[in-house]
Amino acid sequence: MGNKQQKSDQINQSQSNQKQNTQQIQDQESNMNFNQLKQQLIKEQQKFSMLGVSLVIARNNQGKFLAVKENYDQGWWIPGGLVDPPEDFVTAAIRETQEEAGIDIEIKGILRIEQNFNKSARYKVVFYGEPKDQNQKPKQIPDSESQEARWVTLKELEELGKKPPYLRGQELLVFGQYIEKGGPIYPLSIIETTLVDKFDFKKQVDINQKSNMQIEYQLNQQNNQIQKVQQNETKYVPLNVKLVNAPTNRMIGLSLIVIRNQEGKFLAVKETNNRGWWLPGGKVDPPEDFISAAIRESKEEAGIDINVKGVLRIEQDFTGAFLRYKVVFYAEPIDQKQKPKDFADNESEEARWVTLNELRALGKNPPYLRGNELIEYGQYLEKGGPFYPLDIINQLK
Known part of the structure; x- marks a missing residue:
């Protein structure tokens, strides 16, 4: 009896120790902050x-x-x-x-x-x-x-x-x-390719602050292209490509999202590190796909849950270290009453629903606009520019 009792006590003690270890692991996991989880994800990405x-x-x-x-x-x-x-x-x-x-x-x-x-x-x-x-x-x-x-x-x-x-x-x-x-x-105009030697932030800021006359010229050209696409049933549009030396085919994927609510306002995000107002978006974290990344980035940066409706553009450019393959989506909020994020964290400073005129006004004062993409795509959509079905993107398992 003594040996049996001793063995039973050992088994009970072992099970107790296992439960304690399991609880400790669970406690450690629950205490891990967002940055730690992000670092784990980055390590996983490096396998790809x-x-x-x-x-x-x-x-x-x-x-x-x-x-x-x-x-x-x-x-x-x-x-x-x-x-x-x-x-x-x-x-x-x-x-x-x-x-x-x-x-x-x-x-x-x-x-x-x-x-x-x-x-x-x-x-x-x-x-x-x-x-x-x-x-x-x-x-x-x-x-x-x-x-x-x-x-x-x-x-x-x-x-x-x-x-x-x-x-x-x-x-x-x-x-x-x-x-x-x-x-x-689908028309080739979906893909826009600009390969450049390197990304010059100061130069980009200068480009973003170009005169209203130049911006209006670009928008008029874009509107003319929309009319040509709508008039042409086959939707065959020539592609304008600029190529500069790029030494590697290493790539990263980016999802950007133009989000519009039923009032016709667009979702703008105030970026961290004084980078200015922009549209929600960020890097695809394999093994997630572009659509999942769009949904995640919209929630993280703007606090809005979205229904991705279609594709506006696919862009390819070169930063100096790797190719960037960007998909620009069109989306709408799932809940029209959901409030944008109004607090700062490591993803963004805040987010707002704005008209294009309100966005232009934000861009006149620091931190200005990070880029003109939201204005340009907003104008495009307001003038009836088409977006393309999500069927064009196929996620292969």
């Missing part, structure tokens, strides 16, 4: 390398699609590959199609933006293109880029996929059917 990828669905005037036979028996797929700075997504799409398929194409629009996280974070833009020369023959000679390329119907592609090397993926079949059924091709 972020890369840009351009993929192309190309179709000729016979309704056939361009298929590439990949090296190393990977199978038939679509032209595409990594973005190599200083090129942008569109330039990469044109280059990859020439290298892998031997076809010079004109990029007509965007089919989808995709992002997925595995060992790396990949931001993919799937373009729609057409050959510049309908008589140009696809590549037939193997090299380091591919084995060959062919114009095929979707039925012919299915037949190719029944025998080795099979299909590398279903993308061409899926997007081919989507296009044949009249699925929308």
Whole structure:
């Protein structure tokens, strides 16, 4: 009996110690402050390398699609590959199609933006293109880029996929059917690319304080573009790209949000460190996606829970150390009566619902405006500029 009682006491003591340890761990976790949690998240982010990828669905005037036979028996797929700075997504799409398929194409629009996280974070833009020369023959000679390329119907592609090397993926079949059924091709104007040598804050401040005449000129140009998009059913808009040397393809993702309430006011955030008034936004923290980041940043910086309605613009620029891939969303508050944040923390100083005139007035005094984005997008929306459905962004698990 004595041994049994001793063993029972040992078991009870062990269970008691385990409960105490568990409670201590829980207490430690509950006492961890926001900054500590943020540091843990940063360590997790460092496990991810972020890369840009351009993929192309190309179709000729016979309704056939361009298929590439990949090296190393990977199978038939679509032209595409990594973005190599200083090129942008569109330039990469044109280059990859020439290298892998031997076809010079004109990029007509965007089919989808995709992002997925595995060992790396990949931001993919799937373009729609057409050959510049309908008589140009696809590549037939193997090299380091591919084995060959062919114009095929979707039925012919299915037949190719029944025998080795099979299909590398279903993308061409899926997007081919989507296009044949009249699925929308989104305009290239969604993507705005400016690659610069480095970010000069003082220069940016000077740019932000440019004359009202210059700002009005930009807005008029933007309004003319809106009218052209609305008049053109195919929504094909040329892309204006400026490229400057960029030595790396390391990328970070950013979500920015233009939020408007039912009174027509926009949500402005007073940034920390005297940076001025701006729109809510910040870095995507993998493995979260762009939409989740937009919702989180709006809550953290402005105290407002939002319903993300669509995409206004996708921007790509270079800071001197890495590429920044930005998605600018349009959103509305879930609760129209919810009050913006009115206290300072490490995310922001405060937030306010403002008209564009009120925002301009804020920008006349310190800390001024961090940038003109909210004014420009506000004007764009007030003049009826379109935003694009969230379907354009696909989060791949």
